[in-house]
Amino acid sequence: MTRARLVALFVLGLLLMNFPLLSLFSRERLLLGMPVLYVYLYGVWALVIGLLIWLMERRRTTPPEENP
Amino acid sequence: MLQGGFIFLIALLYIGLLFAIATYGDRRAEQGRSIISSPYIYALSLAVYCTAWTFYGSVGRAASSGVGYLPIYLGPTLTAVLWWMVLRKMIRISKVYRITSIADFVASRYGKSSGLAALVTVIAVTGGVPYIALQLKAISVSFQVLSGRPTPTPTESLLDDTALYVTLALALFSILFGTRHLDATERHEGLVAAIAFESLVKLPAFVAVGLFVTFGLYDGPADLFGRALARPEFRRLLTMEEALGPGAYGQWFWMTLLAMLAILFLPRQFQVAVVENVDERHLRKAIWLFPLYLWLINLFVLPIALAGLMAFPGGQVDADMFVLAIPLAHGQELLALLAFIGGFSAATSMVIVATVALSTMISNDLIMPILLRIRFLRLAQRGRLTGLLLGIRRGGIVLVLLLSYLYFHAIAHAYALVSIGLISFAAVAQFAPAILGGMYWRRGTRAGALCGLIAGFLIWGYTLPLPSLVDAGLLPVSFIENGPWGVGWLRPYQLFGLEGFDPISHALFWSLLFNAGLYVGVSLFTQQRVEELLQARAFVDVFRLSGRPGEATWRGTAYVSDLQQLLRRFLGKKQADEALRPVLAQGGGTVTATAEVVQHAERLLAGAIGSASARVLIASVVKEEPLSLREVMDILDETQQVIAYSHELERKSAELERATRELQAANERLKELDRLKDEFISTITHELRTPLTSIRAFSEIMHANPNLPEAQRQEFLGIIIKEAERLTRLINQVLTLQKLESGTVELNLEPVRMQEVIEEAVEAIQPHVQFNEITLTVSVPETPCYVLGDRDQLVQVLLNLLSNAVKFCNPEDGRIAVRLLVEPDRVRVDVEDNGPGIAPEDQATIFDKFRQVHTSTGRRPPGTGLGLAIAQRIVQHHHGRIWVESDPGHGATFSFTLPRLPASDGMPQPMRDTSRLNL
Numbered sequence: 001m002t003r004a005r006l007v008a009l010f011v012l013g014l015l016l017m018n019f020p021l022l023s024l025f026s027r028e029r030l031l032l033g034m035p036v037l038y039v040y041l042y043g044v045w046a047l048v049i050g051l052l053i054w055l056m057e058r059r060r061t062t063p064p065e066e067n068p
Numbered sequence: 069m070l071q072g073g074f075i076f077l078i079a080l081l082y083i084g085l086l087f088a089i090a091t092y093g094d095r096r097a098e099q100g101r102s103i104i105s106s107p108y109i110y111a112l113s114l115a116v117y118c119t120a121w122t123f124y125g126s127v128g129r130a131a132s133s134g135v136g137y138l139p140i141y142l143g144p145t146l147t148a149v150l151w152w153m154v155l156r157k158m159i160r161i162s163k164v165y166r167i168t169s170i171a172d173f174v175a176s177r178y179g180k181s182s183g184l185a186a187l188v189t190v191i192a193v194t195g196g197v198p199y200i201a202l203q204l205k206a207i208s209v210s211f212q213v214l215s216g217r218p219t220p221t222p223t224e225s226l227l228d229d230t231a232l233y234v235t236l237a238l239a240l241f242s243i244l245f246g247t248r249h250l251d252a253t254e255r256h257e258g259l260v261a262a263i264a265f266e267s268l269v270k271l272p273a274f275v276a277v278g279l280f281v282t283f284g285l286y287d288g289p290a291d292l293f294g295r296a297l298a299r300p301e302f303r304r305l306l307t308m309e310e311a312l313g314p315g316a317y318g319q320w321f322w323m324t325l326l327a328m329l330a331i332l333f334l335p336r337q338f339q340v341a342v343v344e345n346v347d348e349r350h351l352r353k354a355i356w357l358f359p360l361y362l363w364l365i366n367l368f369v370l371p372i373a374l375a376g377l378m379a380f381p382g383g384q385v386d387a388d389m390f391v392l393a394i395p396l397a398h399g400q401e402l403l404a405l406l407a408f409i410g411g412f413s414a415a416t417s418m419v420i421v422a423t424v425a426l427s428t429m430i431s432n433d434l435i436m437p438i439l440l441r442i443r444f445l446r447l448a449q450r451g452r453l454t455g456l457l458l459g460i461r462r463g464g465i466v467l468v469l470l471l472s473y474l475y476f477h478a479i480a481h482a483y484a485l486v487s488i489g490l491i492s493f494a495a496v497a498q499f500a501p502a503i504l505g506g507m508y509w510r511r512g513t514r515a516g517a518l519c520g521l522i523a524g525f526l527i528w529g530y531t532l533p534l535p536s537l538v539d540a541g542l543l544p545v546s547f548i549e550n551g552p553w554g555v556g557w558l559r560p561y562q563l564f565g566l567e568g569f570d571p572i573s574h575a576l577f578w579s580l581l582f583n584a585g586l587y588v589g590v591s592l593f594t595q596q597r598v599e600e601l602l603q604a605r606a607f608v609d610v611f612r613l614s615g616r617p618g619e620a621t622w623r624g625t626a627y628v629s630d631l632q633q634l635l636r637r638f639l640g641k642k643q644a645d646e647a648l649r650p651v652l653a654q655g656g657g658t659v660t661a662t663a664e665v666v667q668h669a670e671r672l673l674a675g676a677i678g679s680a681s682a683r684v685l686i687a688s689v690v691k692e693e694p695l696s697l698r699e700v701m702d703i704l705d706e707t708q709q710v711i712a713y714s715h716e717l718e719r720k721s722a723e724l725e726r727a728t729r730e731l732q733a734a735n736e737r738l739k740e741l742d743r744l745k746d747e748f749i750s751t752i753t754h755e756l757r758t759p760l761t762s763i764r765a766f767s768e769i770m771h772a773n774p775n776l777p778e779a780q781r782q783e784f785l786g787i788i789i790k791e792a793e794r795l796t797r798l799i800n801q802v803l804t805l806q807k808l809e810s811g812t813v814e815l816n817l818e819p820v821r822m823q824e825v826i827e828e829a830v831e832a833i834q835p836h837v838q839f840n841e842i843t844l845t846v847s848v849p850e851t852p853c854y855v856l857g858d859r860d861q862l863v864q865v866l867l868n869l870l871s872n873a874v875k876f877c878n879p880e881d882g883r884i885a886v887r888l889l890v891e892p893d894r895v896r897v898d899v900e901d902n903g904p905g906i907a908p909e910d911q912a913t914i915f916d917k918f919r920q921v922h923t924s925t926g927r928r929p930p931g932t933g934l935g936l937a938i939a940q941r942i943v944q945h946h947h948g949r950i951w952v953e954s955d956p957g958h959g960a961t962f963s964f965t966l967p968r969l970p971a972s973d974g975m976p977q978p979m980r981d982t983s984r985l986n987l
Contacts, residue, residue, distance in 0.1 A: 006152055006153070010146055017146070018320065022308065030290075048359070
């Protein structure tokens, strides 16, 4: 189950960090005083890290699944 | 400005500190109390990925390309998401087969091939040297900036060059902590401890500069960005298209892919992530800690770049050096020194790990196989060889550092840090098809891997490092512009006429296309040899096979003493005997070695000198009888069967478990039914006893008092008759229910007009309605509608619902409404009363046998409690549905539906009261 979620997260990250979704934020505009592209990329990046923390640190007691 | 001598002293003191940490780490490891056995240390050691490139080069790239520096860190983050599947498998394979370098990994997978090992080593060294040169350049330039020589130039005299001394110090460090002894696991705990410490230094150093710039020089990020973007010349850094130029998104994608592969296949990353891994479980934390580290260290890159562009307009200062130049320009010498130490950390840790990783490859996968093949050296028969091996390793370290230093002086000064780094990344990306394919695809063959790697490496060399010779002045410019000999489609930046790509994306595309294409294509058309077949399976199925005893895929004669001698020569006596002890104990001291012992010995040797060399050496002391492909297939089939069998067992036990659960559920249901049966019998006997008791009581009174007054006698007899009737009714109902439930009831099916059913039932209930002064309203459509059913039974249903309604009606102002609704495919009958209603929790069980909902007064309502149960069974027998809706306090509506017989028109009819009975 964790494996499927990780693969889904990978695909999500790849989509969010590439064309065409990325181009939506490639604008000469500021958000909270910062370039919107910069805020978006660091935000998506943080989101992926947050989801990784959630996936890897939850239910610490269950042994990791053995078979790939 | 700081004094050059002072900075040099600081740098040497810092290296001294690293020596101390590494010594401590090694000592603790020898005592068996490892200090690196922590997921945090592991994650920090992975951050060796952040080199001088990150520390200085990212800022430089941001100054010219906006967010263009980011794919190099987003890629590894994406790869980290998949680490649990990919890196864990690499670690497991390497642990089980004692693999100590990326060249060994590839060679081992494709049948312990020394040719492949050498090729991978050559690619890794060719790709790695420029990267190490980049670090040396960063150290040298940062030193010059800090000591006040603003425009760095290649130093004239080598003896003046601080980078030379630093290089020598790093060589010494790598030799001391990278080649202390030969180990069958080849781990360097002290070295890893030092690397982790360096990661702890560079992050705060960079963040400190970032904070100083953002909050010290400006009032936070909004102020900084606001001021920078007020200048039109910086606005182009805001968008991808402007900052990266045409093809921005393509470039972005290829960079991300490049970095995704680099984090797995850079030799130094393989060293820290796979070889130096102490515990697979550390990966769980590293998977998010490492991306978090990347995120943090990159947070201030763009602010520093913009601040630098504003502070030094017109390119006065190389953007790569903004991290140092900005604090210096504002008199923050201590901060600048901290930043220098941070950059120095980033550079030195990379140099140390990369050098050790490359020298292991050079000795195990390049030099040793050659030496072993030169017969007249008779190396395998010589005495102690540990010294020779360590000597080769140390030579390798010196060689790599020397090459890097020369590259730095000859070429690297002409390039920005990032461009050199990307060339190295593209080189190691060539390992991707052979390694990833080898881990997941059994069919991949040695020939395929060899062809793919050679093609990828040649295209890489032609499209990236070769044109760089033009910039260094070693080739004419026409080589890039018109192609060699004026052949246009051979232009290295537009190979085969492919236009619109930047050089890195262009090189990556062509090299990976040919590499992966040949790997797959050639693999599909070549046969695997026995050894390849075994290794392919060992890699792909490592999780299923590891932990199982090695299978006897080897046959021949070997003497334990020979193997022992061999191991002693390469590992040293103490280590060899210790490593062999458990196996020897199992073997019971037999003279001839079992296949397991031979395999174990080979793995031990592989840890020290690589799998390809180990294979050659073992072959030299055993009389091996080659197994035929047929025999190997048989063995494989057998183990495959064992695996299949255990899978089958697993599946069976899972099925058994499920069956047990089902049985348990069935048992629970049976118990529940048994309980219901008891309840039923107890209720029914109670129901029977009440009228019987009363009949008997009155009969006894009359029996004992023959002289009762006639009036009283009549009254008593009336009661007796009524009770007897009630008894009969009850018994009839129980019988009906019994018949309905057992399915023995014979339904006399015929088309029944629902209007008639309602009329008949209403007529039958009329006396009760009248007696209780209830208003009964009936509304049915005019057009007759038919259902297929048993007329008497349906009347019974309605009668039961009606008498139920009568019973529960409001005693003062009772009202009952009966409605017939005709829908396209069914008819619906509602019986509504204005009684107390039914609590939601009772609505589901109201149709159960003897379920009598107690009224609010606690009085038990009259009746047997079987009416609704019977009605439900009858409706169900007619394929209908019955239910109740009630809002407690506002009456209840019992409804049932029945499938409708196709009528003449089939449309719902408008309603009209046919009878309005105000009785």
